[in-house]
Amino acid sequence: MRSYLPDRLALEALEWTHRHSSNFELPDDLTGPDVDPNWTMKPVGELAQLSSSILGVSDPSGEVHRLAGELLDFCWRQVREGMTLLRIFREEPAATYPLEIYAAFAGAGLRHPGFEEFASSVCATRSWRLAEQEPNRRLGVLDAERRSGLAPHGAFEPALRRTWLGGLPEPWTMDRGSGYHLTHTVFHITEWGRAPHRMPEDLEAYLGAWLPCWLDACVEAGQWDLTCELLAVGASLPGPPDVEHLGPAWESIGRARRSDGSLPEEGIGPVDEDPDTTFAYSYHSTLAAAFAAALTTSRLRAAAPSRNVPGGGRPGAFIGTSHGDPNGRDT
Numbered sequence: 001m002r003s004y005l006p007d008r009l010a011l012e013a014l015e016w017t018h019r020h021s022s023n024f025e026l027p028d029d030l031t032g033p034d035v036d037p038n039w040t041m042k043p044v045g046e047l048a049q050l051s052s053s054i055l056g057v058s059d060p061s062g063e064v065h066r067l068a069g070e071l072l073d074f075c076w077r078q079v080r081e082g083m084t085l086l087r088i089f090r091e092e093p094a095a096t097y098p099l100e101i102y103a104a105f106a107g108a109g110l111r112h113p114g115f116e117e118f119a120s121s122v123c124a125t126r127s128w129r130l131a132e133q134e135p136n137r138r139l140g141v142l143d144a145e146r147r148s149g150l151a152p153h154g155a156f157e158p159a160l161r162r163t164w165l166g167g168l169p170e171p172w173t174m175d176r177g178s179g180y181h182l183t184h185t186v187f188h189i190t191e192w193g194r195a196p197h198r199m200p201e202d203l204e205a206y207l208g209a210w211l212p213c214w215l216d217a218c219v220e221a222g223q224w225d226l227t228c229e230l231l232a233v234g235a236s237l238p239g240p241p242d243v244e245h246l247g248p249a250w251e252s253i254g255r256a257r258r259s260d261g262s263l264p265e266e267g268i269g270p271v272d273e274d275p276d277t278t279f280a281y282s283y284h285s286t287l288a289a290a291f292a293a294a295l296t297t298s299r300l301r302a303a304a305p306s307r308n309v310p311g312g313g314r315p316g317a318f319i320g321t322s323h324g325d326p327n328g329r330d331t
Contacts, residue, residue: 006250006293006300007064009257010054013290014067016261017047021071023279026078030088037097041088043283045101048075050287052108053192057298064294076105082112089115093122094131096141103144107191111149120150129153135162136181136188143188160189165203171210176226179214183229186236193236193295204237212245219252225265227253228288235295240303246296253289262286 024043027035054068079085082102089098099119105111122128123145133141139159145152160166165182174182186207190196199207211234218227227249235241257263262282 007062007297009254010058010064010290010293010297011067012257012261013263013286013293014054014064014071016286017283017290018067018071020279020283021074023276023283024075024078026084030084031091039280041097041101044075044078045097045104046284046287047071048101049104049192050291051075052104053194053291054294055108056192056194058294059301064290068294072105072108072110076110079105081110082115086112086115086118089118089122094127096131096133096137096144099123099148100140100144103147106149107147116149119148123150123153134181135159135166136164136185139163139185139188147191160185160200165206168202168206171206171213174210174214176223179218179226180229183226183233186233190236192291193232193299196236196238196299199236199238207233207237208242212242215246215249219249222256222267223265224253224256224263225285225288228263228285228292232288232292232295235292235299241296241299250296257289258282263289 024047026040026044029035030037030040051068051072055065055072058065058068076082079101082105085098085102089095092098098115102112102115102119106116138154139156142152142154142156142159146156163181163185164178165185169178186199186203187193189198189200189203191198211230215227215230215234218224218230231246231249231253234246253263262278263285265281265285
């Protein structure tokens, strides 16, 4: 058994994703009656966003950075350098997901002038401004407009205060749905962990107080995908990650991972006999683990740039000694 380093976890999760990149390939016809964007465009968008985020926080000379860059380039090719997103947006001008996916690329410097020209017109309409959306989704749209170089259609702070997290609710009311809402609210505030200084002080204090409790509850329930997103939240707050309170959750993630480097969304068990089913219910949690691990590594390195730590100068041994998983893998 050995100490598990977060940068090693990020690498192995990205290696698994890279090996399964063909599962993200888009069909030739995205408009067919049997094509569900939740299983076509959504996975590509999630891969693009998390690859872009990892690219922005990882060591430019490292393998994690290289793999994240290759995965982002793969996604850019899948959307035909933005043309696919422009076509979908023209066909569905009320849909926000083409812009939200495009923002992941634009934030990494991959841009399509034609998409931005069309989006600037759509986003300036009254219909776009008055669309009825969940508060967290509206915040995400405002953030996507900003990252895409467009004028946001509204003010960020009032939109933030209408979200679940922005209202500082009773912490015991947090459930699965509000958990994902709060994690993405944090990502929209902090530019996916790259700008922790943007976190308002009251939200920082609230998250600092209750995040360990929420992590414990998610670990106990075996909700690994949400656990990883909460770990990323912990690494998105001002100041270095809370080693004492986040470490046990990292240990649990290490034990829950499969021998091939993937992480199930929930529970612990062997790889499913159907590889497509295994992929469908592993890809996001595996990407979330890679993102949280890369972000944690980056924040720890920034907090102690001259510290001599195990693993060739890599921070992360705080995760402690793992105990192996039920399948006999030494994590």
